[in-house]
Amino acid sequence: MRRARPESIGLSYLNALEYCPRRFYYEFVQGDMLVNEFVLEGTLLHQRADQPGQSAKGEGHIEINHLYLYSEKLGVSGFADVVVEQADKLFPIEYKHGRQGKWLNDNIQLCAQALCLEERQPELAPIEFGYIFYWGSRRRVQVDFTPELRAKTLQSIERAFETAALEVPPPPLEGKLAGRCRDCSLEPMCLPAEVKLLKTATKVMEGVK
Numbered sequence: 398m399r400r401a402r403p404e405s406i407g408l409s410y411l412n413a414l415e416y417c418p419r420r421f422y423y424e425f426v427q428g429d430m431l432v433n434e435f436v437l438e439g440t441l442l443h444q445r446a447d448q449p450g451q452s453a454k455g456e457g458h459i460e461i462n463h464l465y466l467y468s469e470k471l472g473v474s475g476f477a478d479v480v481v482e483q484a485d486k487l488f489p490i491e492y493k494h495g496r497q498g499k500w501l502n503d504n505i506q507l508c509a510q511a512l513c514l515e516e517r518q519p520e521l522a523p524i525e526f527g528y529i530f531y532w533g534s535r536r537r538v539q540v541d542f543t544p545e546l547r548a549k550t551l552q553s554i555e556r557a558f559e560t561a562a563l564e565v566p567p568p569p570l571e572g573k574l575a576g577r578c579r580d581c582s583l584e585p586m587c588l589p590a591e592v593k594l595l596k597t598a599t600k601v602m603e604g605v606k
């Protein structure tokens with residue numbers, strides 16, 4: 398048995414999926430969320446960018462805040478914190494509360510925004526890069542939308558639809574990836590160590606029978 402394939406996946410959930418498929422399942426399929434100090438900090442820091450509006454920043458430079466984006470072709474939708482139009486080029490900017498991580502989750506979310514923008518405004522495609530501003534380090538990082546990142550983003554979207562159709566959450570992260578659980582706000586709900594222990598105990602019991 399599988400769940401029905403959803404019509405659309407939210408752009409921000411691609412970030413969760415890339416971080417951990419189990420986390421994606423909790424948030425997207427079950428609508429679960431735990432608010433800790435990091436989640437709260439992220440919400441507060443987003444409030445500025447989340448004020449919808451458009452402002453001219455100079456000759457041929459327009460910034461649009463909290464812009465709704467969607468792609469009918471890919472089945473994704475959501476908001477970009479900021480989209481800049483400058484000299485007939487577009488680029489998205491995303492604000493993150495922490496520091497740049499070692500993983501591609503933020504880049505994939507930003508690239509998916511670019512794919513939506515390209516579909517909506519093909520006359521301004523291709524979008525070559527975007528930026529992520531990390532409040533934790535006060536660093537603005539340029540993300541190039543390379544063919545590799547675009548391919549990974551498309552794979553991630555497909556994987557999101559597959560994961561969303563599962564009947565139960567995927568298992569907790571294993572091996573090196575399990576290091577991510579330390580920074581995961583859903584850890585108290587997910588209980589990865591307890592789930593693994595139970596799995597091991599069940600295997601032992603089955604061996605005894």
Ligand code: SF4
Pocket residue numbers: 416417418419420568569570575577578579581582583584587588589
């Ligand atoms: S605690 Fe670990 S396994 Fe569980 S949702 Fe978070 S990252 Fe995934």
